[in-house]
Amino acid sequence: METEKTINVASVPQRSPFRYPGGKTWLVPYARLWLRSRPKPVQELIEPFAGGAIIGLTAAFEGLTKKVFLIEKDPDVASVWRTILNGHGEWLAERITTFDVTFGSVKRELNRPPRNLRERAFATILRNRVQRGGILAPGAGLMRSGENGKGLRSRWYPETLRRRILDIVATRDRIRFIQGDGIECIQMNRNRKNLAFFIDPPYTVAGRRLYRYPNIDHEKLFAIAQRLAGDFLMTYDDSSEIRRLVIQFRFDCETVAMKNTHNSKMTELLIGRSLAWLRQPQPLRRAFHGSLFQTAPESQDNHQSNLRLLAQGL
Secondary structure, eight states, rough: OOOOOEGGGGGGGOOOOOOOOOEEEEEEEEHHHHHTTTSOOOOEEEEEEEOOOOOHHHEEEEEESSSEEEEEEHHHHHHHHHHIIIHHHHHHHHHHHHOOHHHHHHHHHSSSSSHHHHHHHHHHHHHHHHHHHGOSTTTTOOOSSSSSOOOGGGGHHHHHHHHHHHHHHHHHGGGEESSOOHHHHHHHTTTSEEEEEEOOOTTTTTTHHHOOOOOOHHHHHHHHHHHHHEEEEEEEEEOHHHHHHHHHOOEEEEEEEEOOOOEEEEEEEESSSSSSSSSOOOOOOGGOOOOOOOOOOOOOOOOHHHHHHHHHTT
């Protein structure tokens, strides 16, 4: 069954600095309903394939959980989250607003090896904004004509990016980032009941074109999800392979309609143990309301230490 409500991504608050292929802005109203439907408030939300991390960011901004853990394997994407959350977000925001986007300046910046983590983060944001479709995978080319003939400037909104980054900085006490493997993180926390997982792995069909690390064992991921003590919500592209796994592991599944930034209607799969909360007659517009928390910063630990802390519930 396909849900009747189609989400237009333009109607959802944009939190992420990334223009991410396969981004889940359209899922925000559903994620709100899912988290608010829990019998007890979710203490921690883990997003093991974070990417642009819109669901984790929304949960942190709107107080839908006390703590959010973002996990990402791609070192370029990780450099952005580490920079924003580890004390250099203001620098990144300023660098974006002062950079003059021209074909020559972009080529020089992207061809120059970064000297440190924050320079790598800036180059990643720049590449994400000037390459076709926001694709960061090797081989993606630069936009040429872009939207309305604006070329490389089509997706370069410096003030908007600055505001999003500084908003994340102001909310970073609720967010921890770990550079590492998503499936490893899920396995290490499979016995914890006081958390929830939002699982958005690489697409089975288009992943090789979109992502640096597209290959995961989807059947293994389903087997791990089946054994989780905590709740989870999984989203996938609608493919025969995934529908077979849904049946094999006896999960609940719904086809959900959405509209992308080009106003084209698309569908994806929502998967969980039970999606009864999705079938309630509650109007989705109620899921658009939330509160914003702005609090003090917090230091970050290294990857292995963070994974151990996460597994201990700290």
